[in-house]
Amino acid sequence: MNKNSTTAAASVTPRKTRKIRGVKRSAFALPYLALSIVFVIVPLFIMLYYAFTDGATGSFTGANFVHFFSRPNIMAVMGKSFLIALLTTVLCLILAYPLALALSSSALNKKFIIVMLFVLPMWINSLLRTYAVKIVLFMLNISNAWVAVTIGMVYDFFPFMLLPLYSVVSGMDKSLIEASQDLGASPLKTLIKVRIPLSLPGIISGVLMVFMPTVSTFAITDVLGDTSTYMFGNIINQWFRNSGGWNIGSAYSFILLILIAATVLLANKLTKGKTEIGGVL
Amino acid sequence: MATVAREKFDNIIEIKNVTKVFDGITAVDNVSLSVRRGEFVTLLGPSGCGKTTLLRMIAGFEMPTSGTILLEKQDVTTMPPHLRPINTVFQKYALFPHLNVFKNIAFGLKLKKIPTGEVDKKGRPIFRKFTKDEIAEKVERVLKLVNLEAYGYRDITGLSGGQQQRIAIARAIVCEPKVLLLDEPLGALDLKMRKEMQSELAAMHKNIGITFIYVTHDQEEALTMSDKVVVMTDGAVQQYGTPKKIYDEPANAFVADFIGESNILSGVMKKDFLVEFCGTQFKCLDKGFEKDEKVDLVVRPEDIAISAKSGALAGEVVSTVFKGTYYEMEIVAGDYQFTVQNTVEYVAGSKVWLTIEPDGIHIMKKLKTVNELDGEVTSENTVEICGGEFEFENTQNFERGDEVRVCVPFDKVELTDDEEDGVIGANVTQTLYKGSYYQVQVYTDDDNDFLIDTVDEWDIGDRVGIKINPKDMVVTRKQTTIDGETVTDGETVTDGEIDSIGEEGETDE
Structure with a gap:
């Protein structure tokens, strides 16, 4: 009886009374709005100001951008950053997808524990973990900077790939998989024709969540790499460390921001129409 | 004519002594069943009776713990679902949301390999896939069959429940399976739509001549649509027969209660053709x-x-x-x-x-006339049954460790609201109103069942305690075998009964 009456009450509640004690529910977002204005929007404009002004005179100039586009070697570093981010993302995807499938299968009853094992590293500071990786790599006698950086990045960002994949794979309607097998699809065909297309939203989320931070990383390359793995993030970091380099550093950051935004928009466009869930962004 | 007659009587599916145990719980218990080619057979029973598990074993999604399943005399017990010439209409349709109507229906056709009629050098038949045109033609034809001709390029998500159901049926029958399995396909539809789909399904079955195995808990649906009905409870077949036979001559009180409105009473047979009840x-x-x-x-x-x-x-x-x-x-x-x-x-x-x-x-x-359980004497005046120690009056000098049989009449078992008040806990699985009292069936945690006659009303799913007065426990030394078999609940369906059912209700089309 009780159960019935509460559900009935919930369903008759009209949409427009989304107020709790006279406060509109959207008002709950105000604290975050304030926070993001102070720490995201305003800094963006400060960055924009620095990017378009001359450090010495304070006058408006486009020279900071010209600085980037007139230096092929820096553009090459940028390309390298995208390449290693792409490599990291692909490796994470290849490792995480089978794992997500295995974790979601009912055969593994201890899935919570196993998920915890992979999420647990997120509880430890990433810089600390990176130093730990350095020690492990040293013990394993892996000295190639590229290999070291890639391993470090994959290890560091793996949970960000696993979580969205796991949530989409384990949330998948099991009867769809059975329907596919029922209609004559072998397990491999089912993977290609049903599982992967249906987990596309999770794949896109995971890809973005790994790709975006890796393309601008500098902490991991600082700890694990050498001069050959110098990334765009390191260059930006370098400019900001010099007192006179803020203008050029801002311009570089701005260019990276535009490129990442373009990547995200492209990814969203790819998923559009395929599903309502879409990517995280 | 002769071949037609033979086909009519040949069994397309034979289930032999199939048992399925999930984590120690028996979902399907030693079921044997055969289905004739072209029949519309309904598995009917309350939720949790094992009907869906049985269907899933026929489809290949579950493997029987023991027993065999034959499809056209060929053992398919361990064959994976994608190799079986069987298709399923799922309870919640299970249409692929990333494909449109046409592609959903064509899914199975694109995977299907058909013999070309030629053989290679080693004498093996050569297979080919359907061409694009063949697929398009078949999809169009089946869309027409389910009255959704113009819907080929629609998205699945925009369709109503009834339309999605038709697409699910179309997707399954377009593959021309030998057997079509339907798992409560109309459960999600409203009453009016359900009635419409019932008659459409029955008509479709007549037209295409595929064997249908249909699962439902709706007795009316089962009686109106099927050639044969299998009534199941507790993982076992209670009765298998034509709808008329099941309604007119239920095999036991459970079937009678489940099918239609009925007065179920206890009586005494005085002699042949004479029964006494109500004095x-x-x-x-x-x-x-x-x-x-x-x-x-x-x-x-x-x-x-x-x-x-x-x-x-x-x-x-x-x-x-x-x-x-x-x-x-x-x-x-x-x-x-x-x-x-x-x-x-x-x-x-x-x-x-x-x-x-x-x-x-x-x-x-009567299925049972008394609760009979095996137990072990644990001390001077206690006996362990169903994982709990019950007191009894030890008049026969049983010793600790003696294996005994305990009998308790239905009306001597006491149920308690609070599990703690009883010796052991149990779940109420069935209650049957018998005119002047309720007969309640409970399952203990170790999968034994008790029948209790009580004037109190209990709800299915209630958690109860079981208490028995020491003087009502009839404890006897266990006879290991009586004529080679231990005394258990009687089987309600005999082979003879199943065989006899087939002879009636046969009509030529």
Whole structure:
């Protein structure tokens, strides 16, 4: 009886009374709005100001951008950053997808524990973990900077790939998989024709969540790499460390921001129409 | 003609002694069943009776713990689902959301390999895939069959429940399976749509001639659509027969209660064709029982005649409800409360006489007459059964460790609201109103069942405690075998019964 009456009450509640004690529910977002204005929007404009002004005179100039586009070697570093981010993302995807499938299968009853094992590293500071990786790599006698950086990045960002994949794979309607097998699809065909297309939203989320931070990383390359793995993030970091380099550093950051935004928009466009869930962004 | 006749009588599916155990719980218990080619067979039972598990084993999604499943005489017990020529219509349709209607239906066709009729050098047949045109033609044809011709390029998500259901059926039958499995396909539809789809499905079955195995908990659906009905409970087949036979001659009290409205009473067979209940003797059409054997009997509400002047049983009307074409009255006669349907109304409070003709009484063997359990004596005056220690009166000097059989009459088991008050806990799985009392079935945690006769009403799913008065426990030394078999619940369906069912109700198309 009780159960019935509460559900009935919930369903008759009209949409427009989304107020709790006279406060509109959207008002709950105000604290975050304030926070993001102070720490995201305003800094963006400060960055924009620095990017378009001359450090010495304070006058408006486009020279900071010209600085980037007139230096092929820096553009090459940028390309390298995208390449290693792409490599990291692909490796994470290849490792995480089978794992997500295995974790979601009912055969593994201890899935919570196993998920915890992979999420647990997120509880430890990433810089600390990176130093730990350095020690492990040293013990394993892996000295190639590229290999070291890639391993470090994959290890560091793996949970960000696993979580969205796991949530989409384990949330998948099991009867769809059975329907596919029922209609004559072998397990491999089912993977290609049903599982992967249906987990596309999770794949896109995971890809973005790994790709975006890796393309601008500098902490991991600082700890694990050498001069050959110098990334765009390191260059930006370098400019900001010099007192006179803020203008050029801002311009570089701005260019990276535009490129990442373009990547995200492209990814969203790819998923559009395929599903309502879409990517995280 | 001869071949047609043979095909009609050949079994397309044979299930032999199939058992399925999930984590120690038996979902399907030693079921044997055969389905003839072209039949519409319905598996009917309450939720959790094992009907869906049985269907999933036929489809190949579950592997039987023991037993075999034959498809056209070929053992398919361990064959993966994608290799079986069987298709399923799922309960919630399971249409692929990333594909449109056309691609959903074409999914199976694109994977299907068909023999070209030629053979390669080693004599093996050569297979080919359907061409694009063939697929398009087949999809168009099946869309027409389900009345959704113009919907090929629609998205799945925009379709109504009824339309999605038709697409799911189309997707399954376009592959031309040998057997079509339907897992409560109409459960998610509203009443009107369900009625429409029922007749459409029945018509479709006639037209395409594929064997249908249909799972439902809706007894009306089962009776109206199927050639044969399999009534299941607790993982076992209670009865297998034509809808008419199951309605008119239920094999036991459970089937009678589950199919249609019924009055289920306890009675005593005085001799062949004579049964006593409510303190009165009635003529009936059943024989072959022992003298004074306790039996269950069912009387359908429409088979009880009411008269104001004379009859076999005197009673008083308690309540009356108008049901559209008839009145449904509750009438107390003796200790029993009968449900009676009649086109004439007798108002509450009026004294009436009830008459039941011999063909209105159907006698059933009692499944069990007493709770019988195996146990072990654990001390001077305690015995362990079903994981709990019960006190008993040790009159035969049993010693610790003796294996014994414990018998407790149905009306001597006490149920307690609070599990802690009983010796062991149990779940109520079934209750049956028997006119003057309720017969409650409970399952203990170690999968034993008790039947309890009680005047209290319990709800299915209730958690209860079980208590037994020490003096009501009849403890005897265990006889390991009686004629080579231990005494257990009687099987309700005999081979002879299954065989005999097939002969009736056969009609030529």
